[in-house]
Amino acid sequence: MSGPNVRSQRFNSDVRTLLILLAVLLVAFAIALPGEFLTLANFQSMSFQLPELGILAIAMAIAMLTGGINLSIIATANACGIVIATVLTRAVPSGASVAATIGPLILSIAAGLSVAAAIGAANGFIITYLGVSPILATLGTMTMVEGISILATRGRVISGFPTALLAIGNETVFGVPAPLIIFAIAAWAISVLLERTPFGLSVYMIGSNQVATEFSGVNVRRVIMRLYVLSGVLCGIASVIMISRFNSAKAGYAASYQLITVLACVLGGINPDGGFGRIIGLVLSLVILQMVSSGLNLSGSSAHMTVALWGAIILVISLVRQIGRSRSDGVHPGRRRKSVSRTR
Amino acid sequence: MIIVALGTYLAFSTNEFLTVENLFDVLLSHSFLGIMSAGMLMVLISGGIDISFTAIATVAQYAMALYVMKRGGNLIFAFFLAGAIGLFLGCLNGLLIDYLKVPAIIVTIATLNFYYGILITVTKGRWMYGFPDWFCNTPTLFSISTASGAEYALSLPIVLLIVIYLFTSFLLNRTTLGRKVYAMGGNPEAAARLGVDIRRLKMLVYGYMGLVSGIASVVQAQLVQTVAPNAIVGRELEVVAAVVLGGASLAGGTGSVLGTVLGVSLVAIMQNGLTLLGVSSYWHQVFLGAVIVISVSITAGSQRRADRLRRVQVEVEERA
Numbered sequence: 001m002s003g004p005n006v007r008s009q010r011f012n013s014d015v016r017t018l019l020i021l022l023a024v025l026l027v028a029f030a031i032a033l034p035g036e037f038l039t040l041a042n043f044q045s046m047s048f049q050l051p052e053l054g055i056l057a058i059a060m061a062i063a064m065l066t067g068g069i070n071l072s073i074i075a076t077a078n079a080c081g082i083v084i085a086t087v088l089t090r091a092v093p094s095g096a097s098v099a100a101t102i103g104p105l106i107l108s109i110a111a112g113l114s115v116a117a118a119i120g121a122a123n124g125f126i127i128t129y130l131g132v133s134p135i136l137a138t139l140g141t142m143t144m145v146e147g148i149s150i151l152a153t154r155g156r157v158i159s160g161f162p163t164a165l166l167a168i169g170n171e172t173v174f175g176v177p178a179p180l181i182i183f184a185i186a187a188w189a190i191s192v193l194l195e196r197t198p199f200g201l202s203v204y205m206i207g208s209n210q211v212a213t214e215f216s217g218v219n220v221r222r223v224i225m226r227l228y229v230l231s232g233v234l235c236g237i238a239s240v241i242m243i244s245r246f247n248s249a250k251a252g253y254a255a256s257y258q259l260i261t262v263l264a265c266v267l268g269g270i271n272p273d274g275g276f277g278r279i280i281g282l283v284l285s286l287v288i289l290q291m292v293s294s295g296l297n298l299s300g301s302s303a304h305m306t307v308a309l310w311g312a313i314i315l316v317i318s319l320v321r322q323i324g325r326s327r328s329d330g331v332h333p334g335r336r337r338k339s340v341s342r343t344r
Numbered sequence: 345m346i347i348v349a350l351g352t353y354l355a356f357s358t359n360e361f362l363t364v365e366n367l368f369d370v371l372l373s374h375s376f377l378g379i380m381s382a383g384m385l386m387v388l389i390s391g392g393i394d395i396s397f398t399a400i401a402t403v404a405q406y407a408m409a410l411y412v413m414k415r416g417g418n419l420i421f422a423f424f425l426a427g428a429i430g431l432f433l434g435c436l437n438g439l440l441i442d443y444l445k446v447p448a449i450i451v452t453i454a455t456l457n458f459y460y461g462i463l464i465t466v467t468k469g470r471w472m473y474g475f476p477d478w479f480c481n482t483p484t485l486f487s488i489s490t491a492s493g494a495e496y497a498l499s500l501p502i503v504l505l506i507v508i509y510l511f512t513s514f515l516l517n518r519t520t521l522g523r524k525v526y527a528m529g530g531n532p533e534a535a536a537r538l539g540v541d542i543r544r545l546k547m548l549v550y551g552y553m554g555l556v557s558g559i560a561s562v563v564q565a566q567l568v569q570t571v572a573p574n575a576i577v578g579r580e581l582e583v584v585a586a587v588v589l590g591g592a593s594l595a596g597g598t599g600s601v602l603g604t605v606l607g608v609s610l611v612a613i614m615q616n617g618l619t620l621l622g623v624s625s626y627w628h629q630v631f632l633g634a635v636i637v638i639s640v641s642i643t644a645g646s647q648r649r650a651d652r653l654r655r656v657q658v659e660v661e662e663r664a
Contacts, residue, residue: 069449071581126637131644133594135449139581140640144633151626255578259395259453272447304469308461314454318444325445 014269017320018284021313025288029295036298044177048170050290051183052242053257053264054283058190059234060261061282062227065194066206067274068127068134070231072142074258076119077239078251079149084112084165084240085158085249092162101162113236119145120232124225149251159248169244179241186237190230191279203227207274256307263314264289288313366616368502374612375501376567377583378605379560382512383553384587385604389516390549391529391596392448393584396437396456397557398577403463404429405561409472409571416476419500426558433459434554438547456580464573472571501563508556513601515552525549529596585636586611591643610635 029037036042056073063070087108092101119141126137171178194200202223205213214220243249262272268285270277292313293306380397387394404426412422433455441451516522524545527535536542565571590607592599614635615628 126641130641131648132640133644135594136588136640137637139585139588140633140637142581142633143585143636144630147627147629147631147633151630154626259456262450262453263457266446266450272450302465302468304461304464306461307457308459308465311454311456311458311461314450315440315444315458318446318451318454322444322446 013324014321015281015284017317017324018268018281018288021317022284022288022291025291025295029291029298033295033298037295042294042298044172044175046290046294047180048177048245049293050286051177051179052238052245052254053261053289054183054286055186055234055238055241056254056257057261057264057268057282057286058186058279059231059238061265061268061270061277061279062190062194062203062234063134063138063231064262064265064270064272065203065274065277066224066227067210067272068224068228069138069262069272070123070228071135071138071258072119072123072145073231073235073261074254075142075145075149076116076232076235077242078249078253079119079145080112080116080236081239081243081249081253082149082153082158082251083115084108085161085243087111088162088165089158089160101164105162105164109240112239113233116232116236116239117229118232120229120235121225123232124228127228128221128224146251153251155251157248157250161244161247165240165244166247167244169241179245182237182241186234187279187283190234194279199223199226204275207271207276209275260289260307260310263310267314267317366620370612370616371502371505372499372567374608375505376560376564377579377586377611378505378608379508379556379563380583381587381590381604381608382508382601383556384583385590385592385599385601386512386516386525386549387448387553388584388587388592388594389529389596389599390525390546391532392441392546392549393594394434394437394452394550394553395449395580396452396459397434397553397583398580399456399460399463400430400433400554401557401561401564401576402573403433403459404558405565405571405576406463406467406472406573408558408562409475409565412476413472413474423559423562426562427555428558430554430556430558430561431551432554434557435547435551437554438550439543441550442543442546456577460577467573469573471573473569475565475569501567504559504563508559509601509605516601521545521548526597529598531597582611585632589636589639 056077059073060070085108088104091104091108123134123138123141126132126141127134130137132140168178168182173181194203202213202218202220205216205218206220206223210220239249242254246253264285265277265282266272267288268277268282270282289310292309293303296306296309297303380401383397384394407429408422408426411417411425437452437455440455441448444451516525524535524540527538528540528542528545532542561576564576568575586607587599587604588594588607589610590599590603590605592603592607611632614631618628618631619625
């Protein structure tokens with residue numbers, strides 16, 4: 001009775017903390033910014049901004065569930081964006097009709113996503129077959145992929161996209177921003193994959209105890225390999241939204257998102273040692289981060305204040321969780337997790 | 345070994361590599377990276393990781409620059425101030441990591457954003473120029489005039505780099521503190537049972553990282569003579585990569601100053617060599633990435649082979 005029960009107990013308390021935080025923030029901003037925060041326009045702009053970071057955070061989260069990490073997400077997204085932009089700007093003559101751009105658009109996105117998948121496969125190969133720890137493997141591929149992107153573009157910006165691509169990041173469907181729809185589908189699909197399929201079960205098992213999982217007949221290498229490919233593809237999807245919203249692609253975009261996705265995952269209850277955490281928690285944490293960002297933005301603070309506050313929120317939430325944990329453990333405060341090694 | 349090969353190759357293929365000017369330039373331009381790598385080594389040996397040291401360095405640099413430009417002072421005081429700020433913020437990291445029981449990487453990513461965000465909000469991200477003269481003219485020990493007339497000297501950054509490497513090596517190998525750091529990195533539980541005060545040790549380790557970051561930030565400010573908010577932040581993984589290339593393990597418990605020196609030299613010599621060979625700077629990062637991937641793969645491979653060998657030996661002994 002210990003396994004799933006402990007997991008769901010800890011998860012519920014994590015979600016409760018997040019929901020309380022969400023409610024507090026909502027009320028605080030509603031009072032502090034009357035007539036500004038609780039408006040349709042604000043919520044619409046929030047849901048335009050959230051998906052980029054959101055999908056990247058999911059890409060990070062699935063790596064963290066196995067106790068790994070994927071430092072190459074931003075590099076992958078930018079490389080994918082550059083491929084899409086290059087193919088698209090070459091294949092579509094300027095002034096072409098919308099109908100004529102659909103074909104090249106699909107082609108370019110397919111090309112971009114396959115590059116992203118290939119980078120993910122490279123990560124997976126280095127981690128599983130060469131036995132390099134995920135943090136080092138992805139640090140290496142990050143440096144290399146970013147280098148290749150800079151080399152290929154000479155550090156320049158590629159811009160001038162057809163309207164069909166711009167629509168993906170900027171249009172609304174019945175008032176709902178298109179990026180939000182993509183994010184919702186991605187989050188739902190990954191959540192089902194993790195919680196309703198044997199593949200997902202193996203992911204959680206590997207995160208809890210890789211050796212035991214191996215001996216119970218799961219092909220650990222194949223699962224991890226697929227997981228990093230999936231992580232790469234998610235970065236690719238994020239990049240489609242990203243280049244569409246920026247109307248350009250470049251090697252160094254969104255570099256500051258890299259480490260923030262890790263924070264979003266931890267805030268959402270994804271255990272960095274692996275094995276615990278659900279996508280729904282991550283979604284909640286993303287909404288919280290976005291609310292802080294939009295709220296501070298409306299009140300005229302700098303974007304850096306937001307980042308500082310995000311850091312502070314993680315520390316405070318960790319503190320709250322730590323106090324909760326030492327209380328529920330009774331005489332052994334924090335003992336349970338002390339011996340778990342972070343890297344493998 | 346790779347470095348010797350690379351060095352020899354460069355010495356033969358370009359006639360500029362093995363000149364005093366070039367070697368001094370390489371040393372000088374990487375002194376800042378090198379100083380920080382000494383702190384990073386300590387942290388990695390202890391089984392942790394620190395991502396926030398670039399933010400700490402930036403905070404220390406700003407505070408030091410503000411004070412020096414307004415009130416004056418002298419060089420020793422500048423180093424003291426930046427070092428003290430670094431030490432304090434680093435100790436705070438150590439305390440948080442120990443108390444929150446959250447992996448060091450998470451805590452330091454959070455503090456990176458926190459320290460840096462607050463700093464930029466307060467200072468509005470201004471660039472700062474106009475250091476006093478005594479700050480720009482670094483004292484030198486001895487200088488060599490080259491044929492071309494330029495003067496190259498054993499300047500303060502290089503001296504500091506050497507001193508900090510020697511001091512770190514002394515700490516790690518000749519003091520009980522150093523042995524405790526290795527013990528904690530190898531097996532924290534065992535170290536705690538042996539009576540090592542883990543919290544104090546963590547504060548010391550991350551404090552040391554902060555201290556050298558503070559010192560490095562002054563060196564960097566002296567080299568470029570400006571303070572820019574985005575000059576240091578973003579390079580944290582570069583330092584980690586250099587130290588890991590030098591054989592330190594992210595799992596903790598292993599690593600040496602000599603290895604770190606070699607790791608940093610590899611990065612420095614490679615960049616310098618590519619430039620001298622006339623390779624476009626766009627290629628640098630591709631090469632660096634390739635070197636990291638290949639080197640960590642080789643290390644992981646030999647690690648596994650060693651494990652297998654040990655297992656075989658145990659089996660043989662059991663049978664005997």
